Amino acid sequence: LTEEYRKNLLKILSEKMEEARKTIRRWREEAWDKIQEKTxxxxxxxxxxxxxxxxxxxxxxxxxxxxxxxxxRKKKEISS
Known part of the structure; x- marks a missing residue:
């Protein structure tokens, strides 16, 4: 893989990781809202x-x- 392509893959990986974290935060907020509602x-x-x-x-x-x-783990795979 070329260095430029690896950098692009690492950027995409970082974006996907952030999307996953945002999704988890949204799920946490939804669950907490339901818990408070039930209370x-x-x-x-x-x-x-x-x-x-x-x-x-x-x-x-x-x-x-x-x-x-x-x-x-994926960052290491891409970088090597």
Whole structure:
């Protein structure tokens, strides 16, 4: 691969990784909105709301870590 082509691939990879992170943030916001709505409706207790928030954040962190790991692996493949 030419150096210019590799740079272009790395740029595309970075854009795709950012799109994935944005999608995950949007999902987190949607899930949190639903949790708050269920709390207001009395379907979820306050304790459960905060437990769900922590679990949601743990899941988001896990997926963001996977994005980073895959992205770094792909960057190495492209660069070599």
């Amino acid at each position: 207001k409706e009395g379907e979820i207790r306050e304790d459960d709301k905060f437990r769900a928030k922590d679990e949601l954040q743990d899941l988001i962190d896990e997926y963001n870590q996977k994005i980073e790991e895959i992205g770094e």
